[in-house]
Amino acid sequence: MSNDIFGVIKKDLALLETELLASMVSPVELITEIGTHLVKSGGKRLRPALYLLSARSGPVFDAKRVMPLAAALELIHMASLVHDDVIDHADMRRGTLTANAKWGNQVSILSGDYIFAKAFSLVAGNSYDSRITTRLSELVCDLSSGEIIQNRGIYVAARDIEAYYGRIAKKTANFLAVCCEMGAIVSEMDEDTMHRLYTYGYSIGMAFQITDDLLDITSSKKKIGKPAGNDILQGIVTLPVIRALETSPDKQELEAIITNRGMTEEMLQRALEIVKESDGITFAQGRADSFLETARKSLPGTLPEKIRQAYCKAADFIGHRDF
């Protein structure tokens, strides 16, 4: 992804890898080991990339000041994934062993804490605008409260689309929005451009999460690395399911399955079938497309052309991804 779409900030992204590895070096060997494993396990670097595109668009660019925050954004994402994997008992992520699979839950919880704190430490040491530190801490509050809301709502046949949007906004969209906004802050853009970039990030974030939730239903294990229906199995009710609970002729059967904590493989397959036969998939796809449309329209006309193209390509990518 990053090579094709983010070619314009290729050098920044290469520098980011160095920053990330450097930030994980600790006198405590095990921390260095875990941190290096996590950094090298890869990831799309979507959050720092969105930030860097924005940081490259304003009147001011100072790499030395810009890069620590880029690393901090990825570290926050990384730390939250480490804790998510503990919570979900996940063994694999991006084709490699998770920290909890490799080092156990206890060390993983502590490593996640360490990485969160390291992110704040990178920012604290570089005297950023107070808006940056405020956004960054609120971001982590949002991330964890989004997960708490999700966690509390499992195996409940929710029909509230607004609540779903609220949850994925906290979990995903807000993060991407803040990345774009922060780039605008460090590059000293005007307020209007900043707000437009925020809206762009928020909208692709919503589309990104809806697509993620869609793929969990439509994709195969081969493509996404986990069996289809994983969310339903964990009791997480996403947009296509919420829609099917409203419109499917088999909605009562669907409700009985998704609220059953003792769901069997057969029941799961039947739930997937009901959702796929309903208009849940096209409905969710339509919502994702609509968010992407908002994202494209929000892009400020004043952006450097190559940056604008990269942002457009990121939106296209999210609209078409099938993994």
Place this chain on the structure above:
Amino acid sequence: MSNDIFGVIKKDLALLETELLASMVSPVELITEIGTHLVKSGGKRLRPALYLLSARSGPVFDAKRVMPLAAALELIHMASLVHDDVIDHADMRRGTLTANAKWGNQVSILSGDYIFAKAFSLVAGNSYDSRITTRLSELVCDLSSGEIIQNRGIYVAARDIEAYYGRIAKKTANFLAVCCEMGAIVSEMDEDTMHRLYTYGYSIGMAFQITDDLLDITSSKKKIGKPAGNDILQGIVTLPVIRALETSPDKQELEAIITNRGMTEEMLQRALEIVKESDGITFAQGRADSFLETARKSLPGTLPEKIRQAYCKAADFIGHRDF
């Protein structure tokens, strides 16, 4: 504790409770519920108290600026305890149910993350000196790496006293040191006074942790709320044991027990007996006393008399506590 020793900052500590409760109010009901439970479960408020004493000693005192950091320090302590309780599978703390016992591990991990982030958010919103945000994030790095070191060293017959000191410095002493130092920063004290207060905090912190480790061996379930020998049972090797591994005639038997992950109650009792019969207890007590002596000597002569007395009483308390 706080009433007797910290009478001079009684009003500040009352205000702190209000700040703490206010900081835990969230639109997500469950977060408010957990946060309120944690704040109301009490605690000595030792960290913010040390900070407030120091903040009350310099030429500048602005309650509105001082209090958010006091709350942040307690929140960081609280978040780390929430994660510790998940890691230790602890059901009770301070006579009430732990968050993991009440709401499960998943929500507790996320709540801990939320509370850490909320602490940073309180500080970010009040444009403190950059030394404050730097210290605060490094503090959380130290806390988690101290726990990681401890976690990796379990069921190992360590004999390295310096490594033990390094570990408890990260886990406890550094936190108390930074509390005193931060008060000096916000009240704009001179460098020398600030360093002296840092040393005071560090030294009582070392004494505090050594005493804690001692009590785990010498105290009863009734007094500390958990059975004696809990550390040994969990494979955590503390100062009295390290000493006994050097000097006890039964050191080989002790080593065999403390490195045994299948330790029985009978073996644990025998290990406690060996440590108590050795000079491990008096040795550790001597080290704690020596740190307290350093703490008292470090107190700047320029402190307001009532504050100096409070700091002295805190040191006396740590020296004499039996719970």
